[in-house]
Amino acid sequence: MMDKPVNNRAWFLVLPVLLLVAFSAVLPLMTVVNYSVQDTFGGNEFFWAGLEWFDEVIHSDRIRAALGRQILFSAIILAIEIPLGIFVALNMPKKGFWASFCLVLMALPLLIPWNVVGTIWQVFGRVDIGLLGHTLKALGIDYNYVNDAIDAWITIIVMDVWHWTSLVALLCYAGLQSIPDAYYQAAKIDQASRWKVFRYIELPRMQGVLLIAVLLRFMDSFMIYTEPFVVTGGGPGNATTFLSIDLVKTAIGQFDLGPAAAFSLIYFLVILLISFVFYTVMTKDQGGQ
Amino acid sequence: MTKIILENLAHSYLPNPTKDSDWALKPMNMTWQDGGAYALLGSSGCGKSTLLNIISGLLVPSRGRILFGDQDVTNLPTAARNIAQVFQFPVVYDTMSVRDNLAFPLRNRGMAEADVAKRVAEVAAMIGMTDTLDRRAKGLTADAKQKISLGRGMVRQDVNAILFDEPLTVIDPHMKWELRTQLKDLHRQFGHTMIYVTHDQTEALTFADQVVVMYDGRVVQAGTPQALFDTPEHTFVGYFIGSPGMNVIDAQVNGNIATVEGAQIALMHGFGALSGKTQLGIRPEFLRLSTGDDGLPYQISRIEDVGHHRILRGKVGTADVNVIVPEGQPIPADANRIIPDPAHTHVYVDDWRVDPAKAERAA
Numbered sequence: 001m002m003d004k005p006v007n008n009r010a011w012f013l014v015l016p017v018l019l020l021v022a023f024s025a026v027l028p029l030m031t032v033v034n035y036s037v038q039d040t041f042g043g044n045e046f047f048w049a050g051l052e053w054f055d056e057v058i059h060s061d062r063i064r065a066a067l068g069r070q071i072l073f074s075a076i077i078l079a080i081e082i083p084l085g086i087f088v089a090l091n092m093p094k095k096g097f098w099a100s101f102c103l104v105l106m107a108l109p110l111l112i113p114w115n116v117v118g119t120i121w122q123v124f125g126r127v128d129i130g131l132l133g134h135t136l137k138a139l140g141i142d143y144n145y146v147n148d149a150i151d152a153w154i155t156i157i158v159m160d161v162w163h164w165t166s167l168v169a170l171l172c173y174a175g176l177q178s179i180p181d182a183y184y185q186a187a188k189i190d191q192a193s194r195w196k197v198f199r200y201i202e203l204p205r206m207q208g209v210l211l212i213a214v215l216l217r218f219m220d221s222f223m224i225y226t227e228p229f230v231v232t233g234g235g236p237g238n239a240t241t242f243l244s245i246d247l248v249k250t251a252i253g254q255f256d257l258g259p260a261a262a263f264s265l266i267y268f269l270v271i272l273l274i275s276f277v278f279y280t281v282m283t284k285d286q287g288g289q
Numbered sequence: 290m291t292k293i294i295l296e297n298l299a300h301s302y303l304p305n306p307t308k309d310s311d312w313a314l315k316p317m318n319m320t321w322q323d324g325g326a327y328a329l330l331g332s333s334g335c336g337k338s339t340l341l342n343i344i345s346g347l348l349v350p351s352r353g354r355i356l357f358g359d360q361d362v363t364n365l366p367t368a369a370r371n372i373a374q375v376f377q378f379p380v381v382y383d384t385m386s387v388r389d390n391l392a393f394p395l396r397n398r399g400m401a402e403a404d405v406a407k408r409v410a411e412v413a414a415m416i417g418m419t420d421t422l423d424r425r426a427k428g429l430t431a432d433a434k435q436k437i438s439l440g441r442g443m444v445r446q447d448v449n450a451i452l453f454d455e456p457l458t459v460i461d462p463h464m465k466w467e468l469r470t471q472l473k474d475l476h477r478q479f480g481h482t483m484i485y486v487t488h489d490q491t492e493a494l495t496f497a498d499q500v501v502v503m504y505d506g507r508v509v510q511a512g513t514p515q516a517l518f519d520t521p522e523h524t525f526v527g528y529f530i531g532s533p534g535m536n537v538i539d540a541q542v543n544g545n546i547a548t549v550e551g552a553q554i555a556l557m558h559g560f561g562a563l564s565g566k567t568q569l570g571i572r573p574e575f576l577r578l579s580t581g582d583d584g585l586p587y588q589i590s591r592i593e594d595v596g597h598h599r600i601l602r603g604k605v606g607t608a609d610v611n612v613i614v615p616e617g618q619p620i621p622a623d624a625n626r627i628i629p630d631p632a633h634t635h636v637y638v639d640d641w642r643v644d645p646a647k648a649e650r651a652a
Contacts, residue, residue: 185347186380188367190394190441200382200393 035261053262085168118230149239175206291358298353328497375442379434558645575633584628
């Protein structure tokens, strides 16, 4: 055993980091906690409200409906983007000019700011001047994301797939690139079919990056705000009002700080919980033994 | 099982090879007899693995043909060639158990489950992994993984040949010896053609009946270990095989006299007048230490005692020359000469051995 000097003054060395974290994360969060248990009628006067706002948020039909839409949205885009991203990564060139070309092409959507993506699709889908909307109309397809809830959903989902599938593909591509040639050669020698190569070589090797991809895409899609806000503004009606859109309406639109704070905390905990479930399930059989 | 014939085979990784150095494999003809145990020996980058991958079909050669018996397989994919190959670094299917790993090649060929189980049990016993069959392959150590790779290579009994690409690199020395013995047993038992790539001469010489030495994309000599030791056809063979390797000393050869650093020694045969870079090749085993004026002037710089003999490191002129002195034989303090054994002194021109019989006829 090596003797480690024990000196409690060493804790002072950690102090700057603790202070930074306190200012950047803990304090703002505590402000939110503070609001969530109080009520105000303006004039900077606060009254103790206990868990009243939490109770209200949990039992609000409006928020429950938004949560339902949010879960549906995340489920749909994960179900599309993950398999599609894997498929794209598998079919990208491994090296040479076209590999670099594909990488640049794939990275492009990721470089566009969220509200610009929203604007692009808002215009793109318009029936009067948008290339997509106008073409669909000319083809005799009844498409109008402003009035039709289904059309609005399709537009937002296609937009998200367009924006973020690249991320999944790039992550998977990196995972695939790390597989040594010998694995493919051995598979050929063992006469493995294409499916078995995917199932037993490529998929296990992508497991780590897929976990990251699923978590990132889940968290981002669960918190999505800008793009649907720009494209549909949450409509028609409340059809595309997701949790964060609802939250912003409550917090800034109506200035209901108490309910908004309670809402924020519950929102945060739900994301944490679902991410934890994903993480646990996906790393369950990575134990080794 | 069948013999493997390489006809005018050459390979380059470049699309349009022009220079000699563009070729990873220079044109060669070669026959691997059915049931032979071959070692493919050479330093890194000499084309060993390229040759192996061409035989197994992982690479299509730029030129020439490969025949399995009478069948031209040059353009056949790996699967159709029925070859087993073991790679330098372990390749295991992480998510499968050891058992499923071993069974994988058999199942892919549609073998009945009862036969698979029987064969897997045999191979597991051979590689000493019977107890770990149900473990997942992922958490195993590197040498356990490599044993699985070896096992997968040996599990199919109907293969045309088994190719080993430096398979014991990651195995610890004790296990190395044991596995090599098992490979040898396996060869005796089933008579598969085996080609074993290595850069370790001990491994090559203990495993193989025939050793094929490659240098710079060429097969420079193929023969029994004894033939490679006694008459290296190329200075590289002499240098690469033996410990320490053959001494190569610049010399002028005229008839049956060689002149080195002003000293003259007699050769067994007449070589006429040779042109090109002329060198003498003498193994350290065939140099005798002496005093006086006979033989070649020798300056000892170091003596290494390696147990059953001593190795003298020294110089003849500017050339490094090693001498092996058997145990029990004294080393005179005033030793200043070495006398080569004429029967084991070879003459090389531009690195290739001059065959005395041919040279005499020409002269």
